[in-house]
Amino acid sequence: xxxxxxxxxxxxxxxxxxxxxxxxxxxxxxxxxxxxxxxxxxxxxxxxxxxxxxxxxxxxxxxxxxxxxxxxxxxxxxxxxxxxxxxxxxxxxxxxxxxxxxxxxxxxxxxxxxxxxxxxxxxxxxxxxxxxxxxxxxxxxxxxxxxxxxxxxxxxxxxxxxxxxxxxxxxxxxxxxxxxxxxxxxxxxxxxxxxxxxxxxxxxxxxxxxxxxxxxxxxxxxxxxxxxxxxxxxxxxxxxxxxxxxxxxxxxxxxxxxxxxxxxxxxxxxxxxxxxxxxxxxxxxxxxxxxxxxxxxxxxxxxxxxxxxxxxxxxxxxxxxxxxxxxxxxxxxxxxxxxxxxxxxxxxxxxxxxxxxxxxxxxxxxxxxxxxxxxxxxxxxxxxxxxxxxxxxxxxxxxxxxxxxxxxxxxxxxxxxxxxxxxxxxxxxxxxxxxxxxxxxxxxxxxxxxxxxxxxxxxxxxxxxxxxxxxxxxxxxxxxxxxxxxxxxxxxxxxxxxxxxxxxxxxxxxxxxxxxxxxxxxxxxxxxxxxxxxxxxxxxxxxxxxxxxxxxxxxxxxxxxxxxxxxxxxxxxxxxxxxxxxxxxxxxxxxxxxxxxxxxxxxxxxxxxxxxxxxxxxxxxxxxxxxxxxxxxxxxxxxxxxxxxxxxxxxxxxxxxxxxxxxxxxxxxxxxxxxxxxxxxxxxxxxxxxxxxxxxxx
Numbered sequence: 001x002x003x004x005x006x007x008x009x010x011x012x013x014x015x016x017x018x019x020x021x022x023x024x025x026x027x028x029x030x031x032x033x034x035x036x037x038x039x040x041x042x043x044x045x046x047x048x049x050x051x052x053x054x055x056x057x058x059x060x061x062x063x064x065x066x067x068x069x070x071x072x073x074x075x076x077x078x079x080x081x082x083x084x085x086x087x088x089x090x091x092x093x094x095x096x097x098x099x100x101x102x103x104x105x106x107x108x109x110x111x112x113x114x115x116x117x118x119x120x121x122x123x124x125x126x127x128x129x130x131x132x133x134x135x136x137x138x139x140x141x142x143x144x145x146x147x148x149x150x151x152x153x154x155x156x157x158x159x160x161x162x163x164x165x166x167x168x169x170x171x172x173x174x175x176x177x178x179x180x181x182x183x184x185x186x187x188x189x190x191x192x193x194x195x196x197x198x199x200x201x202x203x204x205x206x207x208x209x210x211x212x213x214x215x216x217x218x219x220x221x222x223x224x225x226x227x228x229x230x231x232x233x234x235x236x237x238x239x240x241x242x243x244x245x246x247x248x249x250x251x252x253x254x255x256x257x258x259x260x261x262x263x264x265x266x267x268x269x270x271x272x273x274x275x276x277x278x279x280x281x282x283x284x285x286x287x288x289x290x291x292x293x294x295x296x297x298x299x300x301x302x303x304x305x306x307x308x309x310x311x312x313x314x315x316x317x318x319x320x321x322x323x324x325x326x327x328x329x330x331x332x333x334x335x336x337x338x339x340x341x342x343x344x345x346x347x348x349x350x351x352x353x354x355x356x357x358x359x360x361x362x363x364x365x366x367x368x369x370x371x372x373x374x375x376x377x378x379x380x381x382x383x384x385x386x387x388x389x390x391x392x393x394x395x396x397x398x399x400x401x402x403x404x405x406x407x408x409x410x411x412x413x414x415x416x417x418x419x420x421x422x423x424x425x426x427x428x429x430x431x432x433x434x435x436x437x438x439x440x441x442x443x444x445x446x447x448x449x450x451x452x453x454x455x456x457x458x459x460x461x462x463x464x465x466x467x468x469x470x471x472x473x474x475x476x477x478x479x480x481x482x483x484x485x486x487x488x489x490x491x492x493x494x495x496x497x498x499x500x501x502x503x504x505x506x507x508x509x510x511x512x513x514x515x516x517x518x519x520x521x522x523x524x525x526x527x528x529x530x531x532x533x534x535x536x537x538x539x540x541x542x543x544x545x546x547x548x549x550x551x552x553x554x555x556x557x558x559x560x561x562x563x564x565x566x567x568x569x570x571x572x573x574x575x576x577x578x579x580x581x582x583x584x585x586x587x588x589x590x591x592x593x594x595x596x597x598x599x600x601x602x603x604x605x606x607x608x609x610x611x612x613x614x615x616x617x618x619x620x621x622x623x624x625x626x627x628x629x630x631x632x633x634x635x636x637x638x639x640x641x642x643x644x645x646x647x648x649x650x651x652x653x654x655x656x657x658x659x660x661x662x663x664x665x666x667x668x669x670x671x672x673x674x675x676x677x678x679x680x681x682x683x684x685x686x687x688x689x690x691x692x693x694x695x696x697x698x
Contacts, residue, residue, distance in 0.1 A: 042071040043093075047243040049086030051079050058094025061146050063102040064154070066117070069124040072154075076131050086248035087138040090154065092145060095166070100149025101125065111490040113454035115368050125150065133157035138250045140242065140257070143167050143220070144232055156225060159250055160257060163217030163226035164235065170214040203282040204275060210282070210290070211312045215271065218264050222272045228257045229264050274305060281306075287313070365616045369454035369608075371495060372445040374681035377437070437685055442481040449491050457493035457517045457537070462678030465497040471505035475514060493517040493537060497675055498526045500656045507533035517590075520674040523557055525662035527576035529654035531585040537608070540576060541670070542569030543593030548666045555666035569593070570602050574636060577606055579650075581641035605636030 043054040053075055055062035079085045092098055101121065109117045132139065132154065139158030147155070147169045155161050163169075204223065207213065220226040230238060238260045245256060266272040281293040294310040297303070441458060448456045458478055464470040475494045482492060494509065495517045496502040503526070506516040515536040521527050522545055530538045546569045549558045561571040573591050580587050588607035594600060597618045603609055652658050663671075 039071070041065065041068045042075070044075065046085075049084065049246045049248065050089060050242055051075075051085050052089040052091060055090070055092040055098055058092075058096070060102060061096035061099035061148075062092040062094070062151075063099045063104075064125060064150055065102050065105065066121045066124055069121070069128050073124060073128045073131060076128065076135065080131075080136055085137070086246065087140065087253055088135075089140045089142065089242060090158070091142040094145070096146035096151075097141070097143045097167075098148070098151030098154060099146050100151050100153075110453055111488065113369060113491075115453045118453070125153075129153050129157060137248055138253050140253065142235060142238075143169070143217070143226060144235060152225070160228060160253065161220075161226045162228045162230055162235075162238070162257065162261070163220045164230055164232040165217055166232045167217035167220060167226070168214050169216075169220050169225060170208075170212050203279045206282045206290075207278045207309070210287070211309050213271065213309070213312075218266055219271050221264065222266050222270065227254075228261045230261045234260065234262075271305075277301075277303075277306070281309075365613060367452050369456065370448040370452050371457040371459065372441050372448060373459035373495070374437070374441075374678065374685045377440055377444065377685055378681060437682075438478060438481060442478060442485070442487075445492070446482065446485050446487050449487055455491055455493050455515070457495045459495045459678070460497075461682055462497055462675050463682065465499045465675050466501045468501040468504045468508070471496055471502060472508050475505070475509055475516075479514060489514065495519050497671070497678070498530060498538075499671070499675075500529070500659050503529050503533050503535070503659075506530065506535045510534040510536070520671050521576075522572075522670045523663055523667035524572060524575055524579075524650060525654065525659050526667065527572070527589075528579055528650065529659055531576075531580050531583075531587045532654055534585075535587050537590050538576065538580075538587050539590040539592055540569070540573050541593040541674075542567075542573060542591050542599060542603075543595040544670055545569035545572060545666070546595070548670055552666060552669075555664035557664050558666050567602070570599065573603060573606060575644070577636045578641040578644035579646065581638040582644060582646075601633075602635055605634045 041056055043056045045052040045054065053072060055064075055068065057063060057065070057068075076088065079088055106118055106121060109115075109121075135158065138160065140160045140162065141155035141158050142162045142164075143151070143155060144162075144164045145166050145168070147167060149170075152169065208215075215223070215225065217226065217229055221229045238257065241256050241260055242253070245252065247253065271278075277297060281297055282290055284290045284293060291310065291313055294306055294313070298306045298310055445456050445458050460471055460474050460478070464474055475496075478494065479489060479492070482489070493515045496506055496519070498518045498521045502518065506518055509516050510533065517537040517539065518526075518530045518533075518535045519539045521530065521538055521540045527538055527540065545558065546567055549555075549562060549568050553559065557572075558568040561568040564571075573589065577589050579585070580589060590608040590610065591599075591603050591606050592610040594603075594609060594611040594615060597615050600609060600611060600615065600619065649662075
């Protein structure tokens with residue numbers, strides 16, 4: 001037994017898992033008080049040598065959350081080390097065992113740009129499933145009711161699974177409206193069906209995975225996903241019997257389950273009797289070939305199940321069938337309009353390289369968010385072939401306008417498009433050029449939304465920096481253009497300069513539910529006023545403040561930090577973070593203009609960091625050769641923020657007068673310089689677009 005335990009524990013100490021554990025130490029560890037809500041979502045019962053974990057979210061069909069995964073992991077690890085506990089039971093409250101992961105919560109996190117929270121969910125749940133798969137003590141899962149998706153992941157790896165007359169088992173991912181790839185241990189479960197249970201089930205796993213077909217308790221027993229069967233109303237007897245056992249012997253538990261279980265056989269309508277034709281249709285190399293085989297079988301036999309399977313495949317996400325998850329969650333579980341918009345829309349439009357992407361090695365530093373700006377469009381325009389080139393060409397060659405042969409007709413077409421929009425220029429030709437720039441920016445932004453899991457920030461014309469109403473109108477115009485191509489507002493930020501007028505525009509837009517990203521923040525007054533306005537993201541340029549301080553003097557705020565021996569840029573980020581968290585503002589803080597990896601270590605705990613790839617790559621040295629200077633220790637946290645003190649002058653409700661008075665020369669100069677650069681880029685872009693369109697003779 002000791003050697004078995006050593007082997008299992010060694011398996012859990014793989015380098016990848018060790019790295020996951022190390023990364024988690026960067027987060028604030030929950031206190032005992034914070035742990036309390038966890039107890040409500042996973043309850044515990046215990047008698048004799050048994051312990052039971054009860055999934056307790058009945059209103060959500062016991063869908064799994066990050067908190068539940070953490071609690072299960074802690075409980076199972078402690079029970080495995082406890083010599084008084086012989087075996088473990090898992091069951092669910094209400095009418096479900098477990099409906100898998102809480103995909104509605106994940107969908108919302110993704111749309112809010114909280115990718116790390118999504119990663120935490122999968123990281124912790126997969127760790128628990130791994131623990132269950134290598135568990136040293138017998139495990140009994142009672143699958144009474146709905147058992148979907150991850151419900152298989154937290155039950156199949158265990159030794160025993162009791163199905164009942166109320167069991168409904170399904171992968172849940174390739175269904176008509178919610179599509180995705182197998183995860184949470186389901187792939188292993190279906191591979192088990194295909195390879196280990198019986199030769200006749202060669203392609204049965206593919207059938208379940210692609211169609212999301214539901215299995216009743218008897219079918220689950222027949223194909224091996226359950227090990228025992230009982231009528232639901234007899235589960236209390238089984239509970240009582242298990243509660244009296246004092247054993248860690250799997251054979252004793254198996255005998256008890258068999259004694260109180262029922263002997264059942266599949267009825268005539270069971271899926272078990274269709275295995276031969278399932279094997280015939282689903283034993284193909286591609287989804288297209290499976291669809292063709294099903295169509296042929298449906299035409300030949302006219303069997304309802306075949307027609308139903310074909311319908312599910314045709315209505316599910318084409319890409320999801322060859323891999324992934326997203327739009328269907330919104331359609332089925334959030335908005336419930338049952339009208340998913342798959343992208344690509346058909347199987348034929350899903351190229352092999354798109355599928356290959358999901359099986360390629362993960363990049364070292366995959367992008368999580370993006371910004372679309374005039375400088376980005378200038379860069380794209382200067383390259384002959386980029387992924388985003390078509391987005392600009394689409395804006396220039398608008399289908400309704402560019403196809404007009406007569407130049408005057410073409411110009412009139414664009415005039416019609418821009419007539420309902422507000423622009424800072426009055427000349428019609430400039431309006432048209434400005435509109436093309438807006439459309440190009442939105443087209444590129446829409447492409448970026450598809451490439452990053454977080455939010456895409458769209459730059460607002462810096463020439464409007466001192467015009468509150470102009471900024472608000474421009475953002476509304478951009479948002480309307482995004483709406484026209486069905487990009488949801490929750491995936492978008494609008495990047496606005498942190499002048500007083502820009503901050504006031506942010507206040508108006510945030511009150512309308514439009515997320516803003518305030519940039520060019522170089523002083524505490526800007527950061528605090530932005531937080532009071534409710535800006536979603538506040539961006540401070542650490543390196544630029546440091547550079548100014550090395551070559552200039554006379555800014556009281558910067559000099560105060562330097563006198564304390566602090567880096568003024570890092571000090572401003574820390575102070576702004578403490579202010580936001582101490583006084584309950586909802587803004588997220590972004591640190592930019594990172595010059596070296598020491599900056600990153602000094603900023604650990606801030607919400608977002610923008611850093612060059614070269615600096616990120618240098619972090620690997622610190623992972624391999626840690627020392628005191630380059631240590632992964634959290635520098636900022638909500639709990640430590642409460643200890644920071646602020647002066648009365650810093651705690652005012654900021655208005656334009658106090659704001660202007662508090663802005664030092666460094667902040668003013670850096671803000672003006674940033675605005676000048678943005679204005680120059682916007683003008684260069686419009687000049688470039690003007691050379692391409694309209695035609696010279698117009």
